[in-house]
Amino acid sequence: MFQILLLLGSLLLHEQGSQAAPLVKGNCTQKCGEVTIPFPFGIGTGCFLDEWYEIVCQESSNGSVPVLNKANLRVLNISLPDYNGNTNGIINVSLPILYSSNVSCGVNKSFAPVSLKGSQFVFSESRNVFAAVGCGIRFLMDDTKSAIIGCTSSCGADNDVVGNVTCSGSDGCCQTTITSDLQAFSVNFQPNNGTVGNNECKYAFLGDRSQFVPATTDFDELRASGRFAAVLEWGIAESSEPALEIYNYDYISGDSYYCSTVGFNLGYRVAMPFLQCSCRGGFTGNPYIRHGCEDIDECEDPANRCSGRKCVNRRGYYDCVEGRGSNTIKFLLIGIGAGLGALLLLLFLWLSYKFMMKRKEIKLKERYFKQNGGLLLQQQLHSSENNVDNSKLFDSKDLEKATDNFNKNRILGQGGQGTVYKGMLADGGIVAIKKSKAIDKGKVEQFINEIAILSQINHRNVVKLLGCCLETELPLLVYEFIPNGTLFQYLHAPNEEFIVSWDTRLRIATEVAGALSYLHSSASIPIYHRDIKSTNILLDDKYCAKVADFGTSKSVMLDQTHVTTRVQGTFGYLDPEYFQSSQFTDKSDVYSFGVVLVELLTGQKPISFLRDDEERNLASYFLLSMDDNRLFDIVDAEVLKQGKKEGIVAFASLARSCLNLHGKTRPPMKEVAIELERIRKLENPAMKHGHTQEKRKTKTCWESAVSTDIIALPDQQSFVSIESSYTSSI
Structure with a gap:
């Protein structure tokens, strides 16, 4: 009787496994021409998820042609995500x-x-x-x-x-x-x-x-x-009603399907703006149809390894069992007799494995530490000429714990050079930890010198590099955490919580100018930033400006007037003189800062296709308006409402001088910072008495700022490149 039931069960499973898994809903058309149309796409009413997934099958001289109706695009092929093949839809x-x-x-x-x-x-x-x-x-x-x-x-x-x-x-x-x-x-x-x-x-x-x-x-x-x-x-919208209906409010996992907002492709696992689903291993069909993933019969696969034993198809996998004259009892007795010895053997093997893995981990950390220049950095740290604190070296375990093992929910941002995670250190401090994507092994010495320099920059308006970890395959850089986004966001996507007043704009401009003046002329090795823009100006919890992203910066010798490099930067902020000559000077930073001043004054983006061709570039638009005596036609309404005419004109004149096409005629950042401070006092005489309206209301940046005393930078090497991938934008 048992063998009969087993045979009937096997036949039933085989019959179920041999049926073709559904790809469409109900009796909907499955193909148009040679193209298969799986749900959520569909042809005809009730066959697609919403209007974006509607397919119209059009007749042409070459036969039937599927067209994505909403986007009016001819469809060449549609494929569902593949869990086994690690491919996206x-x-x-x-x-x-x-x-x-x-x-x-x-x-x-x-x-x-x-x-x-x-x-x-x-x-x-x-x-x-x-x-x-x-x-x-x-x-x-x-x-x-x-x-x-x-x-x-x-x-x-x-x-x-x-x-x-x-x-x-x-x-x-x-x-x-x-x-x-x-x-x-x-x-x-x-x-x-x-x-x-x-x-x-x-x-x-x-x-x-x-x-x-x-x-x-x-x-x-x-x-x-x-x-x-x-x-x-x-994919499909994660919160859509059809998604909730299909998966009964539990669409993250199931015994036959798997859904995620991360791409399936192992070489391309990035966050997607939508939900993608696939049938798990051992199943086939369409996960977007309720109960659409059906079990396949692995026993029909010639690759199964039952070796003469009977193959029984299970749900999602197959099993090998003994046939007639089963030796199950014999194997059980042997198992019980050898169980104690096997348990001791497994315990020994487990302890040996743990010991070897620990030893391997230690050796791997040592290799990565040497490979990433750790010995050179230790020499820098113990040098009597440097004041770099030993706390600048972080342990990899501490950073893994701080980021919950680099959980994707901790990601602050992703860029071309790496991914930045929010982390909490053991002492409760919040930091930003950057994990690089690539490493240039030929620039290890430059990287170490860069860390030594940037970790000693102590200015209240420059994002602080707290240290690094060198015992991982890709070095980790630890920065202070800046919570309140970028100046670009507050200027071009304002909210009611923080209105960018004229006084605030003047303060931010003055802070950034002071930071650049410090980098250009107060550090023992002058630093050219090379990518000044509003997205690289961050605002901390006191809305104090912080200059960030030294990934393309250059340190220069004291008697050097420029550096010759491959042209790089951001459209709208790029110095025309540098673009033509490939020679970057401190005045190139001045030009980019001039564009930021115009952004603060006008509230407009550096590049806009809403303006005429000759006015798409904000700097050109501003200079033309100044020449035509139309300054107050382009000034932001908030500035016009709060600012004094004399202060606005002085601010615009300073921006104009920064945007001079001839770099030599532009003022140095030190003069720019002094002039901005003068304009602030002109606009708000209360500053002369040590307080402003902004300060009385919020007690923000100026009260909470740390000392701007300059710590001398190491000068044992006259030229240091800060162009490596380790210090790209955070």
Whole structure:
């Protein structure tokens, strides 16, 4: 009787496993042409999750073609997330190519940029590339979030795309990566140094990097095609009613499916703005359909390892059992007889394993410590010439505990150089801990000198580097925690809790100017910041300004007037003189600070596509307004309401002098700081008596600030580069 029941059960499981798992709801159409349409996508009423997932099957001369109706994009393929294959859910679509001119490019139809705003789709950062073709042109992709992505392209003497194209920027083609949360963009074609002809065709597109091979691409055919394949990543809204209905308020885990807001791809595990689900191992089907993941029969797989024993399919796995004449009792007796010895053996093996793992961990820490320059840093710490505290070296276990083992919920931000976590040290102190993505092993000595320098910068308006940990594969940098965001956020996304008054703007400008003056002229080794902008000016719990992000900074010799480097910086803040000569001076920082002054005065972003072409750059817009005597037409309403005309004009004049196209005529930061202090006293005479309205109300930055006494920096090395990946933006 037992064998009969076992046989019937096996047949039932086999029959269930052989049924095809559902991909669509009910009787909905499963395919359009050669493309499978799985739910939440669907064709027809009731077959899709919401309007963004609606597929329209259109007839063409080549047969049926699926179209993503809301975005009006042809669908090439749709795939569900794969738990076993560690792949995300993607949609392959056909995106339009964007042209500078229909006439010069020989096309009859204009294509508008695609927008996915409001959907649960993003353009895949890992699978797509932004590419552009044209001579002597700068291509800018505006993702509508103040970040600007782009590349510059130039050609040979014949002003045409040359052979053996690599899209490096010097052969009439350039390419670059995109941001991870991109949903909409537009393309701006700008001449580079005025060398591009008006009749030349220029075009750009976002496309699947696996489909775009510059060396073998027919660019004439590409230009005429009008479209190129691209990849979207998709999911569903975590809080949507359909999601709650499907998973019964418990969609994070199940015995047959798994859902997460982190990408499945192990090489691309980043936070997604939506929920992605997949069937677990041993199951197949569609996790977005209730009970849509069905058990597969692993016994049908030739790779099962039952070795002559009977294979029984379980839910999500298979089991091997003995057939007729089972020796179960014999094995039980043998197991009981050998149990005590096995237990002792396992205990011995476990203790040996723990000992070896502990020894291996210690040796690995020692290797990482030497590899990351720990011996050199110890020498710096014990040198009589330095005052660096030994507490600057942190233990890896302490930092793991401080960040809950680098829990994703502790992430403060992610950038091109690393991820920053919020941590709480054993003494209760809150810190920001940066975990780098990459390491340049050729710059270990520079990195150690950098730590020695930055850890001794003691200025109330500079983010303090507290120390580092060198016993991990990638060094960890520990900074003081700055809780109240950036100046960019308070200027361009204000809230009712903190209104940026004129007096506050003057104070912040004065604090930043003092910090830059300190870096330029008060440190024993002058430091050029090289990326001054409102997003690198943080506000602490007292709303005191803190200059951050020394990832591209340079330390220079006392008698050195400039450094020659590869041009880098941020559009809108970049010194035109530096852009042309590649020689960065202290006056280049002055120019970038001048743009920040104009931001404070006008409340406008440094780059805006809402203004006319010649006024998109805020610095140019400001200088034109000053020349046309239209200053008070562009000043922020809050400034006009609170400021005095004399103080506003003095502030604008200072900004104008900082933005002078000739660097030598710009004032040094020390003079800028003195002038801002004078303007503050002009605007608020109460400062002469040691108090201001702001101070009486909030008792903020000036009362709580630490001493700005300068601690001498080590001068045993006259030049130190602070360009390594270890100290990029926190």
